[in-house]
Amino acid sequence: MLVVDDVTKRFGSLLALDGVGFSVQPGEVVGFLGPNGAGKTTTMRAIMGLVSVDAGHVTWQGSHIDATTRQRFGYMPAERGMYQRMKVRDHLVYYARLSGLSAAAAANMADTWLERLNLTARAGDTVQSLSSGNQQRVQLALALINEPELLVLDEPFSGLDPIAVDTLSEVLREQVANGVALLLSSHQLDLVAEVCSAVVIVDRGRVVLQGEVNELRATSAQRFVEVEFATPTDAVWPGAVVTGGGRRHRISVPDSADPSALFDEARARGHLVGYSFAPPDLSEVFLAAVGRTTVELPGATQ
Amino acid sequence: MTSREVIRLVAGREINQRLRAKSFYISTGLLVLVILAVGVISRLAGGDDAPAQIDVAVVADASVGTVESDDVVAAVQASAAVVDRGATVEFFDDLATAEAALRDGDFDVVLHPAEQQAIFHDDVDDEVLAVAQQAWAQVEVRARLGDAGLEPQQITEALAVAPLAPQVLDGDDETSGVAVLTGTLAAVLLFLSLQTFGTYVLTGVVEEKSSAVVEVLLVRARADQMLAGKIIGIGVAGLAQLVLAIVASMVSLAISGASVPAEVWSALPMTLVWFLGGFALYSTLFALAGSLVSRQEDAQAAAAPIMYALVAAYMLVFIFGYVPDSTASTVMSLIPPITPLLMPMRMAAGAASVVEVVVAVVLLLGTTMAAWKLAARIYEQVLLHRGSRVTWKDAIRLLRSRSGGEHSPK
Numbered sequence: 001m002l003v004v005d006d007v008t009k010r011f012g013s014l015l016a017l018d019g020v021g022f023s024v025q026p027g028e029v030v031g032f033l034g035p036n037g038a039g040k041t042t043t044m045r046a047i048m049g050l051v052s053v054d055a056g057h058v059t060w061q062g063s064h065i066d067a068t069t070r071q072r073f074g075y076m077p078a079e080r081g082m083y084q085r086m087k088v089r090d091h092l093v094y095y096a097r098l099s100g101l102s103a104a105a106a107a108n109m110a111d112t113w114l115e116r117l118n119l120t121a122r123a124g125d126t127v128q129s130l131s132s133g134n135q136q137r138v139q140l141a142l143a144l145i146n147e148p149e150l151l152v153l154d155e156p157f158s159g160l161d162p163i164a165v166d167t168l169s170e171v172l173r174e175q176v177a178n179g180v181a182l183l184l185s186s187h188q189l190d191l192v193a194e195v196c197s198a199v200v201i202v203d204r205g206r207v208v209l210q211g212e213v214n215e216l217r218a219t220s221a222q223r224f225v226e227v228e229f230a231t232p233t234d235a236v237w238p239g240a241v242v243t244g245g246g247r248r249h250r251i252s253v254p255d256s257a258d259p260s261a262l263f264d265e266a267r268a269r270g271h272l273v274g275y276s277f278a279p280p281d282l283s284e285v286f287l288a289a290v291g292r293t294t295v296e297l298p299g300a301t302q
Numbered sequence: 303m304t305s306r307e308v309i310r311l312v313a314g315r316e317i318n319q320r321l322r323a324k325s326f327y328i329s330t331g332l333l334v335l336v337i338l339a340v341g342v343i344s345r346l347a348g349g350d351d352a353p354a355q356i357d358v359a360v361v362a363d364a365s366v367g368t369v370e371s372d373d374v375v376a377a378v379q380a381s382a383a384v385v386d387r388g389a390t391v392e393f394f395d396d397l398a399t400a401e402a403a404l405r406d407g408d409f410d411v412v413l414h415p416a417e418q419q420a421i422f423h424d425d426v427d428d429e430v431l432a433v434a435q436q437a438w439a440q441v442e443v444r445a446r447l448g449d450a451g452l453e454p455q456q457i458t459e460a461l462a463v464a465p466l467a468p469q470v471l472d473g474d475d476e477t478s479g480v481a482v483l484t485g486t487l488a489a490v491l492l493f494l495s496l497q498t499f500g501t502y503v504l505t506g507v508v509e510e511k512s513s514a515v516v517e518v519l520l521v522r523a524r525a526d527q528m529l530a531g532k533i534i535g536i537g538v539a540g541l542a543q544l545v546l547a548i549v550a551s552m553v554s555l556a557i558s559g560a561s562v563p564a565e566v567w568s569a570l571p572m573t574l575v576w577f578l579g580g581f582a583l584y585s586t587l588f589a590l591a592g593s594l595v596s597r598q599e600d601a602q603a604a605a606a607p608i609m610y611a612l613v614a615a616y617m618l619v620f621i622f623g624y625v626p627d628s629t630a631s632t633v634m635s636l637i638p639p640i641t642p643l644l645m646p647m648r649m650a651a652g653a654a655s656v657v658e659v660v661v662a663v664v665l666l667l668g669t670t671m672a673a674w675k676l677a678a679r680i681y682e683q684v685l686l687h688r689g690s691r692v693t694w695k696d697a698i699r700l701l702r703s704r705s706g707g708e709h710s711p712k
Binding site for chain 2: 045048049050067070071073075077079080081082083084085086090094095097098099100142
């Protein structure tokens, strides 16, 4: 189990991490969420030993993480980190050897992952000749090449087309099914909701919310009423936060609200063709947790 | 994995990358070609100036009477041997034919004993004239001694005088032109190699920093291991190129036909040793400069102080390399950043004592090790501060703050 315990890191006058704490179990996928600059990347780099922490601890299976332990981790940084002029297969073999694999095992793993990620045809091409999506696959292969026990992926989905996202999700699910502990950060909350069993939400260097995705949604003090009218209407909902308009309205209400009373209210405002009363989705939980109604989330909407 | 295995892997990658680049082969090929061409050209040019033998025509018309042709040939060849040259002698019955052959360039001089003349084509060649004078004197003396009644055997004994061996009192004059040329060549080759392969280290470090490769690598290897592997790998590629250039230089010297002092033959291979020392020092400094920036555009600016030092050391070679025995030259050649460039020249000239060389090597190694320790520590610290440009001052401050108690996870 990965344990991040009360970790603090200061860069000059900036308190980047302020007592961050959470854990990731083997076979568990934890989504690491937060606005830009919240401290996600710093936390991940601290786990990988790329940042020295000022206070707190990071442990794996109860022990402090040293170079030897780290050889069993896989890491994918947010920025792509590869030798642009190196050939794809050579790059994988080189990194596998650095990860402690023998020459034969490294070649074997490289071929396995090239095939698994549909890169076999590009094995002899240089990294720079690949599309960004394919480069991302190579980067993922680098993280997986040593069959890691812990995977730390910083924004693995960014810049991928839906097909690549599918491939990546499938590979990750398979890894987790094999007992790998997976921590990934993303701004694509719909993907996180699909892939992750739990989330940790950080803001300004502090964990503001963490837990099982469904539990967080259910225990939220918020509910959402979604109504769909047959024709556009400018109906007003006194005292409520409303998004949408025209035919579709989405109204935020407290979890104590009575669904049937609300249904009657909606019906009074026009001819209904749809009605739902549901807990907030992950992005609404997220927004509530970071205390903002709108947050800059690149790639969060589509 | 042991540290040595990691360094070997990193170095292996660097060597592979170098050996796969076409530019490496093109630059090496050009270098070797240019060096060989110098040898070929100087042989061709030298063939006109200083032919190995002197061609002498002797006009033996009836008026001379009793010229012993064997005596003449022996005398000319003996005189030519004194100035390290061979000689051919041909006899003509009449002056006009001999002069025509002289005009055609078949001979260097026509001797005309009847008129006591040595005839040249368009200019008097002093060396040829000296040879002719001595040969003429010998033939004349031999003839007069014969007239005086001495037996040929007695005459030969009387004339058998060993030539004087030249001796030089002050060593300066021993520096031959070939030695100076070779020392200069060594300095040029070293400068080119240090500059080229030092720049590879610089851009390699910046490439890793700017592309975040370093993030991925630092998870697997320590900063000092990566740095050591990179320097060793690129150094091996540089050494390979220099070995070819040195071999080409020796071949070129042999081709040129110049007489090469023994010091030159030993100084040229020593250039490889000076490359190793110089490369260790300069590449460490280049790596340090590269670690201070995050973009290739900033790399040249950060490396400027080191490039200036290298160019300055190179220029000093042309000031102090030509007076290799002077105190100033001796002192300069002991200053570590200058040593690798200046010492080969002083050694080629035979001016550097063993003690001086040993002291220079010790100083160079000591400085390199100190620079290495500094570089490895600063490198590790700044790698973890990605994204921003770090000034030299910041780097030194980082170093201080680190020793001041900040801990890193090891």
